[in-house]
Amino acid sequence: MLALLNSPRPAWLRISAAVLACALASGAAAQSPSPAELAAKALASAPVQALLNAQAQSAKAAQNNPQKEYDAQLAAIRQAILEATLDRPTRVVSTAWVDDKGALHESAHFHSEAQVRGVRVLSYVQGDEPVTQVSAEVLPWGWKPVGADQSCKAPPRPWRLPLGVQVVMPEGFSGPQLFASQTLVGLAQQAWSQNMQVSQRWRTHNVTQVAPQLDNAYMRALTGQTEERSGWMAEISLQPHAPAEARSWTDRLSLNQSAPPLRWTLSLRLGQKLSPASRLVPQWQIEQIISVAPLALSHSPTAWAQQMQGLLQERMRQWVAQLDKQTECEPVQFHVRRQGTQSLELQAGFDSGLRPGDRVLLMDPAHVPARMLEPGVAQHLALAQVVKVGSHRTELQQLAGPALASHGAWMALPL
Numbered sequence: 001m002l003a004l005l006n007s008p009r010p011a012w013l014r015i016s017a018a019v020l021a022c023a024l025a026s027g028a029a030a031q032s033p034s035p036a037e038l039a040a041k042a043l044a045s046a047p048v049q050a051l052l053n054a055q056a057q058s059a060k061a062a063q064n065n066p067q068k069e070y071d072a073q074l075a076a077i078r079q080a081i082l083e084a085t086l087d088r089p090t091r092v093v094s095t096a097w098v099d100d101k102g103a104l105h106e107s108a109h110f111h112s113e114a115q116v117r118g119v120r121v122l123s124y125v126q127g128d129e130p131v132t133q134v135s136a137e138v139l140p141w142g143w144k145p146v147g148a149d150q151s152c153k154a155p156p157r158p159w160r161l162p163l164g165v166q167v168v169m170p171e172g173f174s175g176p177q178l179f180a181s182q183t184l185v186g187l188a189q190q191a192w193s194q195n196m197q198v199s200q201r202w203r204t205h206n207v208t209q210v211a212p213q214l215d216n217a218y219m220r221a222l223t224g225q226t227e228e229r230s231g232w233m234a235e236i237s238l239q240p241h242a243p244a245e246a247r248s249w250t251d252r253l254s255l256n257q258s259a260p261p262l263r264w265t266l267s268l269r270l271g272q273k274l275s276p277a278s279r280l281v282p283q284w285q286i287e288q289i290i291s292v293a294p295l296a297l298s299h300s301p302t303a304w305a306q307q308m309q310g311l312l313q314e315r316m317r318q319w320v321a322q323l324d325k326q327t328e329c330e331p332v333q334f335h336v337r338r339q340g341t342q343s344l345e346l347q348a349g350f351d352s353g354l355r356p357g358d359r360v361l362l363m364d365p366a367h368v369p370a371r372m373l374e375p376g377v378a379q380h381l382a383l384a385q386v387v388k389v390g391s392h393r394t395e396l397q398q399l400a401g402p403a404l405a406s407h408g409a410w411m412a413l414p415l
Contacts, residue, residue, distance in 0.1 A: 168237035
């Protein structure tokens with residue numbers, strides 16, 4: 001037994017053997033010791049007490065210096081993104097010029113055709129020397145799933161992006177056409193919102209245009225609006241479609257010939273606004289031609305509306321499924337809003353999947369990872385933590401990294 005204890009072994013095995021030896025020695029000294037007495041004597045032994053004291057000191061050191069932990073995690077994330085970017089195609093633009101004093105200047109710009117899809121912290125060991133293991137997934141622009149099922153891996157938690165829905169009311173109609181167009185737009189918006197409730201990626205909210213003179217915090221609170229000035233937006237519009245072919249004069253004179261159908265084009269455009277002043281640039285668009293018989297509309301408007309409601313529900317269900325499939329491989333990134341000089345907020349609420357204590361990576365998508373290989377770009381990354389989740393806003397607390405610049409469109413990538 002002594003020979004076994006003297007042989008080289010891992011620390012935990014030596015401590016376990018020491019505990020066992022103490023327990024056996026205590027058992028030999030007493031005639032009938034109870035299990036509780038054996039456990040108490042084993043915990044009181046010198047090896048066990050030394051191990052407990054070391055763990056307590058390590059935990060105390062981590063609590064006294066949390067900034068060291070944050071900086072270590074951010075440094076590991078920067079290195080992981082840099083290493084992942086090196087494996088992607090990169091375009092190098094080199095320039096040289098001579099100034100008025102005859103000195104030669106040279107510069108090189110790196111542009112990586114990649115985007116950050118996700119950053120995952122694999123393991124983290126707290127102690128005097130924190131060690132963080134991070135895996136970054138960087139995908140090239142235009143990347144498409146190449147698996148057999150044409151799908152991507154699901155994230156560790158279902159994060160959902162807020163999607164504002166704005167309706168463009170039809171103009172230039174009157175009489176029955178105005179009634180039919182307004183009814184179709186209302187039914188389409190209702191069907192879209194209902195089907196988006198089962199989406200695995202999006203959570204919708206209505207966006208109302210506000211007059212410039214009424215665009216203030218008081219009017220938004222009074223009218224209960226939840227307008228998002230930037231982020232993902234979906235625009236539903238209804239426009240008159242090209243009229244049917246002109247009929248001959250003999251057909252127009254025929255009493256049995258019915259009136260030509262009314263036709264519209266129902267469009268859904270989805271895009272992203274990086275700033276309040278920017279316009280919506282569609283990244284996904286789909287259309288549907290709707291034809292309405294004037295006779296059915298005039299005879300029974302209620303029955304016509306019920307029939308159109310069923311058709312639009314089915315069409316919107318297909319559109320939502322197509323949108324989820326089309327965007328399942330896109331990175332989940334939340335827009336960051338700055339309130340003052342220190343306060344940071346995300347344009348996301350309860351339905352986003354974020355929870356207090358979650359950590360996010362703050363970055364400028366114009367620089368990361370496209371210009372990740374340029375000197376100093378990686379230092380612009382920052383680490384933040386979710387403090388409070390509200391109905392439409394999520395408060396952040398920055399943990400590590402430089403203060404965010406006042407310019408640029410900053411995004412938050414959940415870890």
